[in-house]
Amino acid sequence: MTQLKGTSKRDGSARRLSVQYGRKRVECQLLYSRRKTLAIDVNPDLSVVVTAPVDADDAAIAQKLHKRAPWIVQQQRFFQNYLPAIPPRRYVSGESHRYLGRQYRLRVHQGSEDAVKMARGQINVVLADTSQQRRIKTLVVGWLRRRAEVVFREIFEGVAPKAEHHGICAGSFDIRRMKNRWGSCTREGRVLLNPDLIVAPKTCIEYVIVHELCHLKEHNHGPAFYRLLQVMMPDWEGRRERLNQCILP
Numbered sequence: 349m350t351q352l353k354g355t356s357k358r359d360g361s362a363r364r365l366s367v368q369y370g371r372k373r374v375e376c377q378l379l380y381s382r383r384k385t386l387a388i389d390v391n392p393d394l395s396v397v398v399t400a401p402v403d404a405d406d407a408a409i410a411q412k413l414h415k416r417a418p419w420i421v422q423q424q425r426f427f428q429n430y431l432p433a434i435p436p437r438r439y440v441s442g443e444s445h446r447y448l449g450r451q452y453r454l455r456v457h458q459g460s461e462d463a464v465k466m467a468r469g470q471i472n473v474v475l476a477d478t479s480q481q482r483r484i485k486t487l488v489v490g491w492l493r494r495r496a497e498v499v500f501r502e503i504f505e506g507v508a509p510k511a512e513h514h515g516i517c518a519g520s521f522d523i524r525r526m527k528n529r530w531g532s533c534t535r536e537g538r539v540l541l542n543p544d545l546i547v548a549p550k551t552c553i554e555y556v557i558v559h560e561l562c563h564l565k566e567h568n569h570g571p572a573f574y575r576l577l578q579v580m581m582p583d584w585e586g587r588r589e590r591l592n593q594c595i596l597p
């Protein structure tokens with residue numbers, strides 16, 4: 349059942365309400381506005397905002413919310429799949445950086461030619477002029493981007509034949525920075541991968557690629573999508589779990 353909680357405030361300030369969906373209770377924020385219809389938004393931080401017309405009565409809001417509960421939970425699950433919570437980096441010597449699920453210490457050295465090399469658990473940045481702080485970031489970000497291209501390509505090409513076998517036209521992928529998601533796909537059937545995904549273990553990168561490949565055939569997160577994902581990658585849930593864990597600060 350859907351329940352409305354709190355005192356009614358129809359002056360534009362927020363009320364809390366909650367909706368029960370199976371065993372899951374979803375907390376929502378209720379706002380009133382001059383709009384004519386009720387709107388529900390699920391944000392990437394999993395918060396739910398319900399915007400109702402000023403004259404909407406509680407019973408009508410509760411009924412609508414109850415009806416949309418499966419969609420709300422589905423949206424939350426979607427954002428939960430893709431929450432890139434990476435703490436901001438400062439690109440200074442000694443700082444730890446994640447690469448393919450492991451921690452690497454950043455070391456800045458003085459040398460004749462600017463370069464980035466990985467060795468013995470360290471990301472070594474060689475700079476002709478070590479006072480150029482911003483140059484360190486440029487070099488490391490560029491290096492990670494090139495690594496992402498190589499690693500993503502390798503994994504994509506590894507899973508593409510299986511996808512084709514399941515009737516998915518795998519095509520190719522592009523690397524694109526996205527604010528709140530690890531992967532996406534275009535209407536033209538190209539997979540988009542966030543370059544920051546290079547922080548995650550390969551098994552998780554593979555999960556994101558397979559997830560997006562399944563979307564090329566099943567566009568939303570309906571039962572058919574999960575059936576396909578299950579066939580393509582029976583252990584996807586564990587990988588998603590790991591992806592969520594490994595990126596938390």
Ligand SMILES: [Zn+2]
Pocket residue numbers: 426559563569
């Ligand atoms: Zn999806």
